[in-house]
Amino acid sequence: MAPQLDSDSLWTPQGEPETYLPQIVARHPGKVVFIDFWATWCGPCNLGIKEMEKVKNELENQGVIFVYITNNSSSTDGFMEMKRKHRGEHYILTEDNWKKMKIPGYNNAIPHYLIYGPDGQLKESVVGWPGVEPMKEKILNANE
Numbered sequence: 001m002a003p004q005l006d007s008d009s010l011w012t013p014q015g016e017p018e019t020y021l022p023q024i025v026a027r028h029p030g031k032v033v034f035i036d037f038w039a040t041w042c043g044p045c046n047l048g049i050k051e052m053e054k055v056k057n058e059l060e061n062q063g064v065i066f067v068y069i070t071n072n073s074s075s076t077d078g079f080m081e082m083k084r085k086h087r088g089e090h091y092i093l094t095e096d097n098w099k100k101m102k103i104p105g106y107n108n109a110i111p112h113y114l115i116y117g118p119d120g121q122l123k124e125s126v127v128g129w130p131g132v133e134p135m136k137e138k139i140l141n142a143n144e
Contacts (some may be wrong), residue, residue, distance in 0.1 A: 013091075016100070017093070017097040017098075017100035017101045017102075018100060018101065018102050020091075020093075020097075020101050021035070021101060021103070021114070024067055024089070024091075025116045025120050026120065028065045029118075029120065030063070030118045031063045031064065031065050031118060032062075032063060032064045032065070032115065032116065032117060032118060032139060032142045032143055033064075033065045033067060033114075033115070033116040034059075034064055034065065034066050034067065034113065034114075034115055034139055035067045035068075035069060035113065035114040035115075035116070036048065036049065036052075036066070036067065036068050036069070036111065036113055037069050037070070037103065037106070037110050037111060037112040037113070037114075038068060038069070038070050038074075038082075038110055038111050039070050039071070039073055039074045039110055040070065040074035040075050040078030040079060040082070041073070041074065041075075041078075042110050042111065044110075044111055044128065044129045045110055045111040045129075047129060048111050048113075048129040048135070049068070049082070049086060051129075051131070051132040052066075052132060052135065053086070054132055055132060055136045056087070059136065059139060059140075060087075062140075062143070063118075063143075064139055065088070065089070066086075066087065066088035066089070067088060067089045067090075067091070068082065068083075068086065068088055068089070068090045068091070069090075069091045069092075069093065069098075070082075070091070070092050070093070071092065071093050071094065071095045071097075071098040072092060072093070072094055072095060073095060074092065076092075079092045104122055104125045105125030105126075105127065106125075106127075107127065109127055109128065111128065111129050112125070112126070112127055112128075113125070113126040113135070114126075115138055115139055115142045116142070117142045117143065118142075118143060123138075123141070123142040124138050124141075124142065126138065
């Protein structure tokens with residue numbers, strides 16, 4: 001099934017939730033893809049998003065793609081505010097589809113981050129916010 005655009009021109013994965021992550025990563029061949037699983041009500045999630053803004057331009061200039069995924073436990077207004085303030089691809093899923101995605105290393109704790117290398121392979125699964133410099137290092141190491 002081909003990707004669809006929603007009313008905000010946001011590409012939405014199609015098919016079974018287990019295929020969402022591979023679809024998202026496949027859209028960016030040759031790029032490092034940083035996926036941030038977060039929620040509007042999660043303080044550490046919001047801290048990590050805010051802190052990454054300090055290095056985001058530098059990383060984007062090196063070809064890093066930022067993807068933000070939440071579920072409908074987040075408020076719609078909070079999701080839209082996040083989407084407005086932070087560049088990147090933004091997805092809000094049903095809780096059921098979130099659970100069916102089979103997020104590597106996920107243990108029901110957010111924030112959770114996945115870093116895919118330019119070859120499309122998972123390089124890191126990070127639970128919890130480690131700080132901006134350790135995260136930047138993990139992202140840059142995915143390029144090697």
